[in-house]
Amino acid sequence: MLQTAELDQTDMVQIQPPFPDADLLHIADLLSPAERRRYAELRDVLQREIRPVAPGYWNREEFPMGLIPRLAELGLGRLQTDGSSRLFTGLAYMEVARADVSLSALVGIHNELVVGMIHDLGSREQKARWLPGLEQFTAIGAFALTEPEHGSDIAGGLTTTATHDGDGWVLSGSKRWIGAGTIADFALVWARDTADGAIKAFIVETDRPGFSATKIENKIGLRIMQNADIVLDSVRVPEANLLPGATAFEKANELLRDSRAWVGWQAAGIQLGAFDIARAYALERFQFGRELARFQLVQQQLSEILGNAQASLSLMLELARIQEAGRLEMVQSAMAKATTTRLARSSVALGRSILGGNGITTDYEMAKLFGDAEVLYTYEGTYEINSLIVARAVTGKSAFV
Numbered sequence: 155m156l157q158t159a160e161l162d163q164t165d166m167v168q169i170q171p172p173f174p175d176a177d178l179l180h181i182a183d184l185l186s187p188a189e190r191r192r193y194a195e196l197r198d199v200l201q202r203e204i205r206p207v208a209p210g211y212w213n214r215e216e217f218p219m220g221l222i223p224r225l226a227e228l229g230l231g232r233l234q235t236d237g238s239s240r241l242f243t244g245l246a247y248m249e250v251a252r253a254d255v256s257l258s259a260l261v262g263i264h265n266e267l268v269v270g271m272i273h274d275l276g277s278r279e280q281k282a283r284w285l286p287g288l289e290q291f292t293a294i295g296a297f298a299l300t301e302p303e304h305g306s307d308i309a310g311g312l313t314t315t316a317t318h319d320g321d322g323w324v325l326s327g328s329k330r331w332i333g334a335g336t337i338a339d340f341a342l343v344w345a346r347d348t349a350d351g352a353i354k355a356f357i358v359e360t361d362r363p364g365f366s367a368t369k370i371e372n373k374i375g376l377r378i379m380q381n382a383d384i385v386l387d388s389v390r391v392p393e394a395n396l397l398p399g400a401t402a403f404e405k406a407n408e409l410l411r412d413s414r415a416w417v418g419w420q421a422a423g424i425q426l427g428a429f430d431i432a433r434a435y436a437l438e439r440f441q442f443g444r445e446l447a448r449f450q451l452v453q454q455q456l457s458e459i460l461g462n463a464q465a466s467l468s469l470m471l472e473l474a475r476i477q478e479a480g481r482l483e484m485v486q487s488a489m490a491k492a493t494t495t496r497l498a499r500s501s502v503a504l505g506r507s508i509l510g511g512n513g514i515t516t517d518y519e520m521a522k523l524f525g526d527a528e529v530l531y532t533y534e535g536t537y538e539i540n541s542l543i544v545a546r547a548v549t550g551k552s553a554f555v
Contacts, residue, residue: 171437176426179464181471182245189242196228196246200253208254208378209516215369215377217337218257222291225261232289234265235273240474244419248467251423252430255526256378258423262416263333264288267409268295271342271355275399280357284340296338298329298358298384299406305331306539309403312353314386316345322392323356328385331533335367335382342397343386344406355400356391364389375525407484410534414487415477417534418470421494424523424530425463428505431519432456435509446508455508459501466494485547492540495531502527 175182175197182193204221211218229236230250233243243265251258269288272280272295287293304311314327325345332341343358358365364387369380399405433456436447446452473490476482502523506513509520516522531537539554546552 176429185242193245197249200249205253209522212377212522213516217380226291230261231291234269240478244470244474247416247419248423251420252427255424256376258420259379266413266416267297275397277398294334294338296332296334296341298332298341298343300331302328302330312346314345315348317348322390325386325389330383332382332384333379335384336369336380353403355397357395358391362389375529411484411487414491414534415473418490418494421498421530422466422470424498424527425501428502428523429459432505432508452508455504459504462497462501466497485544488540488543492537498527499531
């Protein structure tokens with residue numbers, strides 16, 4: 155058995171702790187060799203170049219337009235169209251969230267709800283016009299579904315209208331919480347056809363007369379993401395802007411199914427980020443003459459954070475498997491989103507506790523994650539709504555109303 159002095163000396167010469175990437179289950183090893191190399195490069199760039207500058211933008215509620223070309227170079231604008239495996243795509247979402255949750259929201263919405271929607275539901279002309287720019291991040295789109303008075307009940311409550319008029323459509327209404335709404339080149343607007351009551355989707359360029367977007371200020375989380383209130387004041391779009399594959403709310407629900415799965419990867423990423431910060435702090439911070447990492451209560455909290463993160467990651471691995479097989483259903487996405495975001499909330503709270511007073515300032519990053527976790531818990535379907543989706547599926551009884 156090592157004596158105390160020997161143990162101290164062993165620890166002192168140790169350059170970094172075991173499992174520096176916190177992948178205790180070796181999930182990255184399941185990628186192909188080519189994707190494994192790409193994943194390693196992605197993680198390295200995100201940690202070296204993106205994570206260190208993110209807190210400043212977060213504090214200022216400012217969007218880092220200068221970082222977008224770097225994200226494009228990493229291929230993060232075309233995850234939906236470049237043939238990547240579902241596991242690689244999920245791990246990419248996870249690593250962006252590990253570096254910054256707001257940027258992961260941009261990357262996820264961009265791929266799952268914008269690129270995916272145009273690729274799957276758009277016309278040949280719409281794909282040709284928008285996909286090349288979107289894949290290179292030289293164009294940015296917004297997904298405009300939620301409204302000021304309708305969030306969880308949007309399927310039945312959507313009030314934005316689309317009226318056919320001559321050779322085009324006139325859209326009127328309001329949208330709220332629209333990610334990238336103030337910086338987007340176009341918005342994918344869901345509206346109810348005044349003729350048949352069906353919910354349809356339209357490409358609305360943001361420079362069209364009657365379109366306005368106002369940044370939502372004073373958020374406690376996702377402060378880098380430019381969420382917006384959007385007003386459509388009799389905005390006219392041509393017939394060609396109607397997405398031919400998006401003529402019923404069921405299509406929006408399919409997109410929401412996939413985006414809820416994406417939030418699960420975000421939740422795994424924010425927990426790994428919390429672990430990274432908490433472990434580094436515990437190893438560097440001295441109290442009562444020794445590192446925090448030597449205290450049993452701190453070790454227990456670190457273990458719990460990592461256990462939550464690995465449980466979330468394992469759940470998402472299984473989700474990627476069934477998604478790859480084309481078997482993903484809303485109940486599975488809802489379960490994953492609800493479970494991982496609940497664990498994320500707990501993990502960042504433990505991380506904040508480890509940092510003590512320093513945990514409440516973004517100078518040490520954990521406070522930033524603490525706020526961002528609250529957004530993950532709520533958006534893309536609240537925790538409660540996703541829980542009810544799961545319970546309805548396993549009981550056959552609806553408790554929504």
